[in-house]
Amino acid sequence: MRIGELSRRTGVPVPTIKYYVREGLLPAGELSSPNQASYGPGHERRLRLIRALLEVGGLSLAAIGEVLSAVDDKEQPVHKLLGVVANRLVPGGAGEEDEETDLAREEVARLIEARGWNTSASSPAGEALAGALAALARVGHADFASVLDVYADAAERVAAADLAYVGRRGAAREGMVESVVVGTVLGDAMLASLRRLAQTDASSRTYGRS
Amino acid sequence: MRIGELSRRTGVPVPTIKYYVREGLLPAGELSSPNQASYGPGHERRLRLIRALLEVGGLSLAAIGEVLSAVDDKEQPVHKLLGVVANRLVPGGAGEEDEETDLAREEVARLIEARGWNTSASSPAGEALAGALAALARVGHADFASVLDVYADAAERVAAADLAYVGRRGAAREGMVESVVVGTVLGDAMLASLRRLAQTDASSRTYGRS
Numbered sequence: 001m002r003i004g005e006l007s008r009r010t011g012v013p014v015p016t017i018k019y020y021v022r023e024g025l026l027p028a029g030e031l032s033s034p035n036q037a038s039y040g041p042g043h044e045r046r047l048r049l050i051r052a053l054l055e056v057g058g059l060s061l062a063a064i065g066e067v068l069s070a071v072d073d074k075e076q077p078v079h080k081l082l083g084v085v086a087n088r089l090v091p092g093g094a095g096e097e098d099e100e101t102d103l104a105r106e107e108v109a110r111l112i113e114a115r116g117w118n119t120s121a122s123s124p125a126g127e128a129l130a131g132a133l134a135a136l137a138r139v140g141h142a143d144f145a146s147v148l149d150v151y152a153d154a155a156e157r158v159a160a161a162d163l164a165y166v167g168r169r170g171a172a173r174e175g176m177v178e179s180v181v182v183g184t185v186l187g188d189a190m191l192a193s194l195r196r197l198a199q200t201d202a203s204s205r206t207y208g209r210s
Numbered sequence: 211m212r213i214g215e216l217s218r219r220t221g222v223p224v225p226t227i228k229y230y231v232r233e234g235l236l237p238a239g240e241l242s243s244p245n246q247a248s249y250g251p252g253h254e255r256r257l258r259l260i261r262a263l264l265e266v267g268g269l270s271l272a273a274i275g276e277v278l279s280a281v282d283d284k285e286q287p288v289h290k291l292l293g294v295v296a297n298r299l300v301p302g303g304a305g306e307e308d309e310e311t312d313l314a315r316e317e318v319a320r321l322i323e324a325r326g327w328n329t330s331a332s333s334p335a336g337e338a339l340a341g342a343l344a345a346l347a348r349v350g351h352a353d354f355a356s357v358l359d360v361y362a363d364a365a366e367r368v369a370a371a372d373l374a375y376v377g378r379r380g381a382a383r384e385g386m387v388e389s390v391v392v393g394t395v396l397g398d399a400m401l402a403s404l405r406r407l408a409q410t411d412a413s414s415r416t417y418g419r420s
Contacts, residue, residue, distance in 0.1 A: 052349055078417040086406050117411040118418075125406030132399040139262055141392045150371040151397070152404050154364035159408035161360040163416055182351045184406070187361070189342040191405070192398045194362050196296055196335030198369035199394070201327040203296075206373055207288040208328075
């Protein structure tokens with residue numbers, strides 16, 4: 001197809017497509033005549049992936065470049081590829097260096113070991129969890145961490161459903177990455193709003209008459 | 211205590227305390243002499259609540275004013291008070307008005323009815339959920355909604371733990387509101403990072419050898 005049709009099918013304007021090609025995010029089309037390039041389904045899929053990373057994942061073009069390199073590096077096993085993506089989608093780390101953060105990091109390491117999770121406390125997600133626990137301690141709510149196990153149980157169930165979804169969407173590397181981005185970012189939003197709805201319900205049952 | 215000690219105990223600078231008093235967020239101290247005011251534990255508690263709403267909840271001073279009115283209005287039942295807070299802590303609504311949003315709203319209403327949740331699809335959290343579902347549909351991942359029930363189960367468990375925590379922290383209205391703010395906002399961060407950690411673990415089990 002010509003660049004105009006690629007633009008129409010993906011909703012990405014022609015100048016933007018040309019920009020992605022110049023930046024090396026999208027392979028150039030195949031020259032069918034000296035001044036006309038032809039694009040195929042691979043270009044369309046790649047464009048949709050870029051859009052998902054950009055609009056849904058909120059990634060910078062530099063970060064998108066990194067993710068795409070991992071997608072294209074077929075030596076990179078799927079698990080490592082999904083790890084690159086997941087780590088790109090974690091906002092901020094622990095942020096501060098204080099006693100609360102040190103204690104929180106130890107707590108994260110203990111949790112990961114107790115659960116037998118094959119992951120590391122020093123990963124971006126581990127650091128983000130330590131950051132949240134340290135922030136709780138700083139506002140005098142360290143004991144909110146008592147709910148950590150319930151949260152971790154819930155996270156395990158949700159993650160299993162996420163992975164099953166990624167598997168159902170098929171085994172193409174680009175499709176998997178897109179599913180992970182979309183599911184991770186929009187899944188967070190879904191989970192947060194469901195938690196509010198369930199809290200409202202639980203609160204009305206507990207305090208409805210007070 | 212004098213304003214200097216109140217400042218030291220809460221970490222809030224004296225000019226900021228004076229500003230909160232002028233804005234009506236904090237009651238004025240009791241005049242112990244013509245140019246000296248005295249502050250008590252009630253002021254300290256209120257200041258900590260303002261700080262939690264501001265720094266942890268990310269609320270505007272106007273929104274904080276609304277929450278504090280609900281705290282002070284003893285006619286307002288606890289359940290309604292917690293509802294005011296929860297609704298203030300939901301970022302954005304569905305945002306757009308299109309076919310995807312209409313369909314998503316219907317799906318949210320069905321979910322709430324099926325779960326028997328005592329809450330409304332048109333609440334801010336219901337609208338936020340519809341927004342996430344509509345965004346999934348727009349990027350061609352409408353079928354991610356197939357995990358909705360697993361997410362809703364997880365949200366119910368987490369919400370029950372949240373409410374139990376609020377109850378454990380005691381029955382004072384200010385303390386409850388603080389617990390809800392802290393638990394809601396930092397709880398979202400905790401849950402999101404735990405989900406990433408659990409995903410990494412699940413992914414290594416599923417794709418570790420591919």
